[in-house]
Amino acid sequence: MDIPRGNIIVMDRRRGKLRVGQGLIQGLKVVWDHWAGSFHKNENFSQIHGTFTVEYPDERLPLPQTYRNMPVLLYDDESGHELCTGCYQCQRICPPQVIHITQAKDPVTGKMVPAATEFIIEYDACMSCGFCAEVCPFDSIKMDHVYELSTADRVSLTMRKAQLNRPISYYASIAPDLWAEVQAGAMKKLQGSIKRRPDVIGLAAVLTEKIKARRLELAAAAAAAPAAAAPAPAAPAAPAAKLTPEEKAAKLAAMKATNANKGVAAPPAKAPVELSPADAKAAKLAAIKAANAAKQAGAAAPPAEVPAELPPTDAKAAKLAAIKAANAAKKAAEQGNSE
Ligand code: SF4
Numbered sequence: 001m002d003i004p005r006g007n008i009i010v011m012d013r014r015r016g017k018l019r020v021g022q023g024l025i026q027g028l029k030v031v032w033d034h035w036a037g038s039f040h041k042n043e044n045f046s047q048i049h050g051t052f053t054v055e056y057p058d059e060r061l062p063l064p065q066t067y068r069n070m071p072v073l074l075y076d077d078e079s080g081h082e083l084c085t086g087c088y089q090c091q092r093i094c095p096p097q098v099i100h101i102t103q104a105k106d107p108v109t110g111k112m113v114p115a116a117t118e119f120i121i122e123y124d125a126c127m128s129c130g131f132c133a134e135v136c137p138f139d140s141i142k143m144d145h146v147y148e149l150s151t152a153d154r155v156s157l158t159m160r161k162a163q164l165n166r167p168i169s170y171y172a173s174i175a176p177d178l179w180a181e182v183q184a185g186a187m188k189k190l191q192g193s194i195k196r197r198p199d200v201i202g203l204a205a206v207l208t209e210k211i212k213a214r215r216l217e218l219a220a221a222a223a224a225a226p227a228a229a230a231p232a233p234a235a236p237a238a239p240a241a242k243l244t245p246e247e248k249a250a251k252l253a254a255m256k257a258t259n260a261n262k263g264v265a266a267p268p269a270k271a272p273v274e275l276s277p278a279d280a281k282a283a284k285l286a287a288i289k290a291a292n293a294a295k296q297a298g299a300a301a302p303p304a305e306v307p308a309e310l311p312p313t314d315a316k317a318a319k320l321a322a323i324k325a326a327n328a329a330k331k332a333a334e335q336g337n338s339e
């Protein structure tokens, strides 16, 4: 900053002759000017006479966005999820080794989850270098602007995760341009982390109400899951799929109705068996043989009528007719022998 100097009083003692006490008076005038000017508050640094003191703590100078004091951890205002994934990069880079992280684990599977169950920073030994904030790939750890941390209690400067947590909105208020630069990437990475976090893992500990609500939400989802997973009733079966009992019953009823319309007696109460084309051919052959036998025996029983072309659906009726004709032919032959 360019600070212009005020007027410089040059005391040239070689030129002319100073009267007795003149130097003293001029010196006192300088002191007087400065003392009188101290009652005047300067607006900027270009004014040399006056006070430059900021009336702290009533007044504070605005801090630049890049100001750094102590590191804090961010969490999302909306979801309550922390941006930290417990990747240990900040812990590794910290020169005085004051960061201590415990990675979260899935309570069911025991696998690592992208979140930190505990995150401790020893503020009393942190040197505000900002390395941790620079190296964090998830923009989770940021340098705070709060500098009034003096205390006589050293232990209270060991900050845990609950004390380090700050909402993103807070950081966006103190460093809007810096946050705008990384916001898109940080939020995208956070969504990826949330997908891999079971239960309430990764939620900011300060948001107890949100955690409770989240637990209730998960419980409701778990209760609704079996109902959603139940098979849909009366779903049409695929041609090659195995028939369910309901489908079998429906098919049987349909066949019975078809037979009743044709005037044919309903088949015995057993699972409908559809004859293959080979069986239909055999049934047709048996009917022809039975008719020929009845003819030869000269029986009165009417020969079985041979259907010209049997569709697969009539194969069973043809088979029955063939059996009947064969029985009739047998009877006729027996009668002929006895005569
Ligand atoms: S600011 Fe520096 S010293 Fe402090 S926690 Fe981060 S890396 Fe460590």
Ligand code: SF4
Binding pocket: 083, 084, 085, 086, 087, 088, 089, 090, 091, 101, 135, 136, 137, 138, 139, 140, 141
């Ligand atoms: S604060 Fe950042 S660097 Fe440190 S563990 Fe969390 S995600 Fe990793």
